[in-house]
Amino acid sequence: MLILKKEDVVSQTLAISKSIIKTNDSTYWIRYLEQLENITSNDIMRVANTYLVKEKRTIAKLLPTMKSSGIATSMANDSNDEIGSTPYFQKPNSFYPVYKSHLIDRHLTLLDSSKIVSKLLPNGMKLVFYRLDKSPSVSIRMSMNAGANHDPFGKEGLSYLTTKLLHTSCLSDYSSVKWLDQNGILLNIDSNFDTVIGKLNCLKDDFLDSFKFFIKALRYPSFNHEDFLEMKRSILTQMEKQSNNPEALMLDKLYNFLYPNNHIYRRQPEGSVSSLMNLEYSDIVNFHRDFFKPEGAIIVIVGDINEGIIDNLTTSYFNDWFGGNEQPSLPRVKTELRFTDHVEFNSELTDISFNWLTVGKNHPDYLGLDILAVLLGKKDSLYGGRLYKNLREKQGLSYSQHVNYPTAGFQVPWTINISVNPSSVKKGIKSVQEEVSKLKEDLIPSEELDTVKSYLMGRRLIMLNSESIATTLEECVRYGLGFNYINKYPDLLYTISPQILRNIACRYLNDQYSIITIGPKLNSE
Structure with a gap:
């Protein structure tokens, strides 16, 4: 995982600068991995018993804010500012530096287009591969037409809940979690209005096993009824918290005005309390069966991998996977927002x-x-x-x-x-x-x-x-x-x-x- 996080130049710059500040050695961040591998369980116990002790503990308590006039007003008054101004302790000292900009060459080539390989596979999936030479990591990104726009009316949140359970099923057994963690593999599956997007980042040496794990996770999830009930409870708790989020309330108000009743974007991908309560375990199984299909899907692989390996993998894992769904047509939205x-x-x-x-x-x-x-x-x-x-x-x-x-x-x-x-x-x-x-x-x-x-x-x-x-x-x-x-x-x-x-x-x-x-x-x- 540390190697993945040091792939781009920003992360490398931060690593070098922190190494200099902490150790006065710009190469420390490179040797850090070697030192990390040498740490034993005895070392961890020694450090814990030395530093994580009662004598060195500090406890902070957050006191309630003043309710009579509001903390913002009282702070402003204390600092002799106009009511409604930013409190004195929040006023920045020109946080953003002023500098003379220069334009980067407009003819700069960002990607070598000759390395982009794009193919339409027999099952209707679009494969895009980019050979990124000398890259230590490989990134897989896959999107499918299984977003919230396919949720039946009255069962909004079905795609969202299915996706959350899909991600949970990837971590359902200890061996999978241990394997992902030990190899620093980053996995995420999420959904939005239109699509479900799966992402996996791994080191080059772990690509073959990671690809197999990724596709198996998307195609053959191990759903179970207990996880279904637990995830429903978790999402309902999140909704309760969102009910106290002003920005979420404003967005909901706006979308209810902007989109007509039969428009999919009027509905939040997470659904509502009532729609979630309507969902049954069988809805999850059926939605995955009907909508997690390859036709219209897009899979992108970027890394220092031979194209022949990609061809062999897609043939082996996609040759028996067919079917798909078109994106539903959308009603027109209001052109006036006044x-x-x-x-x-x-x-x-x-x-x-x-x-x-x-x-x-x-x-x-x-x-x-x-x-x-x-x-x-x-x-x-x-x-x-x-x-x-x-x-x-x-x-x-x-x-x-x-x-x-x-x-x-x-x-x-x-x-x-x-x-x-x-x-x-x-x-x-x-x-x-x-x-x-x-x-x-x-x-x-x-x-x-x-x-x-x-x-x-x-x-x-x-x-x-x-x-x-x-x-x-x-x-x-x-x-x-x-x-x-x-x-x-x-x-x-x-x-x-x-x-x-x-x-x-x-x-x-x-x-x-x-x-x-x-x-x-x-x-x-």
Whole structure:
């Protein structure tokens, strides 16, 4: 597992820097594995008895927050700040550095397209193989048309529960768990609206056994009734927790408005409490039998493996596997999102969500909308963005702020989410509206746009490991982008000008949007 985690340049850079800081030896992280293998059970007992003792124990207790006026308000008052501003202990000191960006070569070749092998197998499955020379790891990624869009009405959550049980069945016996753990093999099976996606990462030497285990796990799961009942209870517990998650509540409210009653995306993949209670053990067995089929599925293998080995494996393990299902047709969604709504929620903060209906990844305007999302501050992005700088640093207004723009092949909401003090809701709404208006009225400065482009391009370059390549190739097939999209990406990115982005902002970030607030009762003033 440690070797897998050191495959990309970012992980290697972190390992080297930590080695220097801790030991003043840049090669320590390489020798660490050898030292790890030499550790015995006696060493572990010695360390535990030396350090994990009562005399060296520290216990911390989390005390309740003040409820009368809210901790945010009281902290703001203590620090002589305006009510609703960021508490003094949260104010950052320019966390994101300012630097002069430079554009990476737009003609850079990300992948050698001559190494991409794509085949349609006799059973209707699409095989994609990429020979990644000298890679220590191999990544397998497989997607099947068995997502939540095949759940019968009244039994929503069937695909999700089946997938969770499928993953559990892989770990049902001790020998499998021990084998996966000892060899550092990373396995995950998950589902979404459209597909079930299985992923496995292993070392090159373990590829043959890992491939066999992976396919056997997907085709012949060892379901049992006890695991079924336990997993249902676990998901119901998660749902109870989600009922106290403001962002989940806002998303549910939005999707109920956006999609008609008979639209699959109106339903959450996890289902509901009532739909889960309707599920029987036989539903799981039948769903797996009927929908976990190869026709229309995509399997991608990336690693330093001979193509002949791949051909032999697919022939051996897929020649008796047939059948499949088409993706169901989708009703049209609303083209207008203009509405406002408030959900009363017992919380110290008020969450505000702004939502525009936009396009999926297979649309030419997707990349421009993605640039705008990063520019403002996309969720899970390391680029700070305008929302952070203007709403948090300059105004001390928001406690969290991000844009959510998911990767999908259908129309999806482009969403801005912020959290503010309840007394600052109107100010928060006005500030976000001003930021969006700037995108539609002003041209983005060239230096700022170059920084965003360099960030997006840099992320592509530093994440060129077997797993990310497998993900990219699978998405190229699933969304119909074509494999040439990978090497066209730099050129597509750099040809998007400030004028094009302003046009895209005017086209999609228009007046047809929703505002949903969740928090304490709004002030009527």
